[in-house]
Amino acid sequence: MDAVEKLVAQIQGLSGSVGDLNQLHLFLKQAEDSLRHNSSRLAPFLHQLDPSVHSLGYLYLLDAYTHSVSRDGANEVVLLVARFISSCLAEQIQLAQHKFISVCKRFKDHLIVLEAPMRGVAPMLTAIRKIRPSSEHLTTLHPDFLLLCILAKCYKSGLSVLEDDVFEVDQPRDLFLYCYYGGMICIGLKKFEKALELLRNVVTAPMSTLNAIAVEAYKKYILVSLIHHGQFNTHFPKYTSTVVQRSIKNLTQVYLELVNSYSNGNIAELETFVQVNKDRFEGDNNLGLVKQVVSSIYKRNIQRLTQTYLTLSLQDIANTVQLNSPKEAEMHVLQMIQDGHIYATINQKDGMVRFLEEPEQYKTCEMIEHIDSSIQRIMALSKKLASVDEQISCDPLYLAKVGKERQRFDFDDFDSVPQRFNI
Incomplete structure (x- = not known):
C-alpha cells in the first residue's frame, strides 16, 4: 500500500468523531507535499471517498488535484468541485477554510476560462453560506460570487447577498x-x-x-x-x-x-x-x-419644467427639451410618471400636460410600516455600533496605540474617523 492509499484508508476511518477529525487533520497536513507530488493520479482516489462523509479528507485531495489542472481538464474539475460544495459538511471544511477557499477560487477561474459563469452561481452561493460564521460576515468568496453573477448576468442572485448587513470583513x-x-x-x-x-x-x-x-x-x-x-x-x-x-x-x-x-x-x-x-x-x-x-x-430638463409650469403642451415640452416630436415627449413623460419621477396627467384630446404635487400624505398603513421598519433597523444598527465601540475601547492594541499618540497629538485635532482604521 503506497502513501496515498494509506492516507485514503485513514480518511475513511477517521471521519466520524471530532477527536478522530483532529487526528486526521494532522495526518493530512503532514501529507500535503506527498499529495501535491502525486496530484496527477488522485482522481481515482477521489471516487473512493464520499464528500458528504469524508469532507475534510476529500478537500485535501481535491485541493492537490486541482492545483495544476490544464484547460482540457477544466470541465471535470468544475463538476467535481460543484458536487463537493453541494454535499460537503460545513463543520469539516471549516477546519481547513484556506483549502476550501483555494478550491473555490480555482473553480471560479475554470468557469471563466470555460465561459460558463452561470454554472458557478448556485455552488458559490452555497460555499459562502457554508463557510461564513454568520450573515454579517463578509468572506473572501463574496467578490468571486458577485463576479460570476455579473458575467452570467444573473443579477438577482447577486442581490441576495447584497441585502445582508456586513460588520465583519476578512x-x-x-x-x-x-x-x-x-x-x-x-x-x-x-x-x-x-x-x-x-x-x-x-x-x-x-x-x-x-x-x-x-x-x-x-x-x-x-x-x-x-x-x-x-x-x-x-x-x-x-x-x-x-x-x-x-x-x-x-x-x-x-x-x-x-x-x-x-x-x-x-x-x-x-x-x-x-x-x-x-x-x-x-x-x-x-x-x-x-x-x-x-x-x-x-x-432632467423635463423635471426642471415642473418647477416653473403648472401646464404645458407636449409640443412645448418637445421644443424646450430638444425632442424630435410631441409623441416622443409623451413617451418620456409617461415613463417618468410610471417611475415616480414626476406627478402629472396628460390630456390626450388637446395634448396638454398638467403637473401635480406629490400625492403621498405619509399616513397610509404601508408608509407607517415602512417608517417603523426603518426605525427598527436604525435601532439595531445603533446597538451594534455601541457594541463594536465597546470592544475597540477594550482592545489592548488600540489602548497601546492611543497611549503613544497621546504624547504627540491633541485629540481635538483628530478627524471623526480615527486613523487606526486606515488600510
Whole structure:
C-alpha cells in the first residue's frame, strides 16, 4: 500500500468523531507535499471517498488535484468541485477554510476560462453560506460570487447577498471588490440608489494608498449620480481618506468634465463631448452608462419644467427639451410618471400636460410600516455600533496605540474617523 492509499484508508476511518477529525487533520497536513507530488493520479482516489462523509479528507485531495489542472481538464474539475460544495459538511471544511477557499477560487477561474459563469452561481452561493460564521460576515468568496453573477448576468442572485448587513470583513480588498461588484449588479437591476451607496463605500473607505478599484468605482459613481439625481456633488464626505481627496480627481478628469457638460443642459454639446471621448469611455467599459447619462438629460430638463409650469403642451415640452416630436415627449413623460419621477396627467384630446404635487400624505398603513421598519433597523444598527465601540475601547492594541499618540497629538485635532482604521 503506497502513501496515498494509506492516507485514503485513514480518511475513511477517521471521519466520524471530532477527536478522530483532529487526528486526521494532522495526518493530512503532514501529507500535503506527498499529495501535491502525486496530484496527477488522485482522481481515482477521489471516487473512493464520499464528500458528504469524508469532507475534510476529500478537500485535501481535491485541493492537490486541482492545483495544476490544464484547460482540457477544466470541465471535470468544475463538476467535481460543484458536487463537493453541494454535499460537503460545513463543520469539516471549516477546519481547513484556506483549502476550501483555494478550491473555490480555482473553480471560479475554470468557469471563466470555460465561459460558463452561470454554472458557478448556485455552488458559490452555497460555499459562502457554508463557510461564513454568520450573515454579517463578509468572506473572501463574496467578490468571486458577485463576479460570476455579473458575467452570467444573473443579477438577482447577486442581490441576495447584497441585502445582508456586513460588520465583519476578512480582508480590506474583499470589501472594495464586494462593494464595486455589488454596485455593478445594482446598476444592472436599475437599483441606482443602492448602487450609489455601494460605490460610495468604495470611494470613502479608509485607505493609505489610492487603489484602482476606488478609481473605477468613482467613475461609475459619477455616472450613476447623473443618471439618478441629474447632478453630481464633487465634495467628499469629511471622513474620506486624504489620499482619495488629493488624487482621485486627477485620474477621472474626463468624467468631471462630463459633469460640467451635463450641468449646462445642452444636449447637442453633451453628445459632442461624448463622441469626442468615446474611446476613453469605451476603454473603461462605461460607454453604456454614459449613453444612459445622455438619455437622462431629457428627464432632467423635463423635471426642471415642473418647477416653473403648472401646464404645458407636449409640443412645448418637445421644443424646450430638444425632442424630435410631441409623441416622443409623451413617451418620456409617461415613463417618468410610471417611475415616480414626476406627478402629472396628460390630456390626450388637446395634448396638454398638467403637473401635480406629490400625492403621498405619509399616513397610509404601508408608509407607517415602512417608517417603523426603518426605525427598527436604525435601532439595531445603533446597538451594534455601541457594541463594536465597546470592544475597540477594550482592545489592548488600540489602548497601546492611543497611549503613544497621546504624547504627540491633541485629540481635538483628530478627524471623526480615527486613523487606526486606515488600510
